[in-house]
Amino acid sequence: EGRELRLTVNGEDRRLDVAPSTPLLYVLRNDLSLNGPKFGCGLGECGACMVLVDGRAARACVLPAAAVEGHQVTTLEGLADGDRLDPVQQAFIDEQGAQCGYCLNGMIMSVRALLNAKPAPSRDELVEALDHNLCRCGTHQEILAAACRAAG
């Protein structure tokens, strides 16, 4: 039993028959097949699951799906404009800012969220925005280079 959940994801209205307390990450990956956001820690610590909620960064693993009803959810899949990648995505490609790539969803979404709030952030602000995104490969220098490129 339960009510239908109504979410707006990447501009599309979706109705889902899932428990309102289900973590948003599970709904995105399991019910909507949006695999950009990754499961890392499941505890809100690593940032792999990052999405945008009304343009701001949010950790989907610790966010009940019902909490985002009435808000715009954007996943990595929703960043590109048709065939044109978001400039943040392009910057990560240009700088080869990945090793295994598992953290990149979170890195890209965090940079996008910062740029949404502040179009020309300083390097320190970029570092701060990425401070709670973990990368086990240790490619932070390339990631920061990509973030700086995206910020112009």
Ligand code: FES
């Ligand atoms: Fe959500 Fe790690 S999987 S913060």
